[in-house]
Amino acid sequence: MSDRLRVLLIAPTLSKEAIGEAFVAFKWAEALSPLVDLTVATFQSPRHSPISEQLPQARVVTWPRPTVLDSNPRLRAMLKPDWPIFARHVRRWLRDNAREFDIAHQIMPQAMRYATPLRGAGVAYVIGPLGGALSTPPAFAAESGAAKWYTRLRALDHLRLRFDPFLRRSYAEAALVLGVAPYIRDHLAPVPIRDYANVLELGIEEPAPERAPRADGQIRLLHVGRGVRTKGLRDVVRAMGLLKDRRALHLTSAGAGEEIEICRAEAARLGIAGRCDFRGAIPREEVERLYAQSDIFAFPSWREPAGNVLYEAMRWGLPVIAAARGGPDGIVEQGVTGLKCPVSTPEALARDVAEAIERLADDPDLRARLGAAGKEKVLREGLWPVKAEAMAGIYARALGR
Template sequence: MHHVEAQHAAERRLKVLVIAPSLDGNDLSEPEWAYRWVEALSRKADVTVLASSREGAVPLEKQLPLARVITWPEIRWLYQKFERFNAMAKPGLPFFVRQCRRWIKAALADGERFDVGHQILPQGMRHASAFADFDIPYVIGPLGGGLKTPTGFEAEVNASRGLANRLRDLDDFRLRHDPALRRTYQKAALVFGVAPYVQDRLAEVGLQRFHALPERGYGNFAPEITRQSAVGQLTLFHAGRVIRTKALRDTIRALAHLRDLPGVRLVTAGDGEDLPFCRAEAKSLGVADRIKFLGRIPRGAVEQHYAAADVFCFPSFREPMGGVFFEAMAHSLPIITAANGGPDFLIDDSCGIKVPVTNPDQFSRGIADAVRKLAMNPDLRQKLGAGARVRLQSFGSWDDKADLMLTFYTQIIAQAHPRPLPELERATS
């Protein structure tokens, strides 16, 4: 693109090409937040989306009426019979990337031009992009994942070592030696990460530019309520898939250090492989009568428990970001979490207490100390709860994120196609 075209791009709606498999506003997690982002962007730019379609889902062209949508069917048997494996390893993604590559090549051959590309999904740092094969300036992310298990927790985590851990080991090798993956990040004009740790993780690859940006925007805030639990009375809420790294087990152990505060209780929503161990731990420690295990419950019921809680205690110690924090902060809940990964970036002293991640014994004691501090100080709970709402607003709405993207896109286009110096300036320089 000539510099005159770059100037024209700044004067009109930008033509943005988005790659985002599994985009779906009616899904959860990555597909849902990516949809919100693209939907907001499509109201401010001319967006073309390359995505997968899933049988039974609302067609993406109906969900995104303001965008041009190009989809290819997802490999049905993968998500029907191996849904968890498909979600983590994404074995069908190389085929999707080839489809994207062919479509982009054909579009450019037909004379189409895009100002900028953005691969918003997948979020994991293990997937090459079709954009790397073309001259379109592009953005990757927000990327997440790839966190290491803290050394003191390796024994307990590895006791239930699953596919995620094996993929994480393979990621290290590929980031060092896979030329297609390394070129994807090296050639990107900008890489977004959900938190600063992503930049550290990709440091050896060599990025042109990095920016830390939470993947979510805030939506509707819950009605403001005044929580009036007395001193020593506290309801903790933990919500999420119950695996060892989400630290429900550590929260249960923390209750055992708070036997002098019988008014502190825990409600937990979620299911997963670590739930039987958590139930057994609660029974063996003698705190089962202070814990309500809800299992997997509907979305509406989760919202009710946020509203009924005094504190959101989610000390997940290998968390890329954590959408549950956005939900809890929308309910003005003070946060107890781990000083590691995404939560270490998302939560600050204005809205919560972060516990250093050392080893299981010290970690559970640190959680207990944080719970005790909040249980004995209702004014602090109120202050941090109000701070959570302000902190969430600082991350911006979906419209704010779309505006921010347009700012970055414009910078990238200008950098890719700088205006030449005037004749006089060149003659005297």
């Protein structure tokens, strides 16, 4: 008989042909399948190849994915209207199959608002890594624009953690709860959970090549992220405005959204339009080239649950500038892998980002030291086989082994 753990991994969507949570769930399943006896339970999308073919080393249980709200993917991602259907499928299936497993793991959804179908099923279980639940700092609210009505549902998460009996039982009965960063433990304070650990949900495939040195005297800043106010691009543009006399500084942005035109206008108003390049949505390979060609990754996102692009930049050996809030506050080690800026007001954040840029621009040895430490951290923690080994250890810890 095999002495490997028998693990059930559940996620409503999981596919290597998807993006976002579904792709991350697939990567976890792919990395875990050589280490444990893995069973995956998920929806099968009619648009994707069979999950059983994508994960040949795992046992796969699927149900047809509902197509509710397919015409509005952003709304669908936020509301997850098919979650109750998925949860019902899992509960019914576990009535006959729970004894086959040592432990179960609900790896997605990441948001802290979905009561698990694993509670009361007769198998020890892990939930997470959980993320989200960050609010907009009050001083930034006026610049954040009118949010879609469904995004305001996030405000209910804290109330539900205090008063929703099903959600509270989901976390209280878990053998172990995972969060993407230390702030998640604070959010879960109203619930008497048994055990907790931090695990960043994203990993990397392989080390990046060494970046070729440049001798042109320019300092190239890079920002990668959706064009929304929370990602901090406007704060970097304003920091560039404070440093407008430093002609060697150049900023490139990769990402699309309503914020891009606002930042373009801001750069023109500050007199730095000629040193700001807004690329919009670009192919992945072009983003990788930008990492290779840049000197500093400036990403002061102040409502970031995890900060996966920080991992990408650190993989390339880039020193990073981040906000001391949310996921980035847990990823970046101050003065070791990057520089962190406190979040109070837009004016203060722009000043602090400008100071961080200036400090890194004037000290190539500091850039090299922070970049090397960041790359070492990512290789130590972020490669998928390494993350899978650590997760197998978490399962053993949850079982008291």
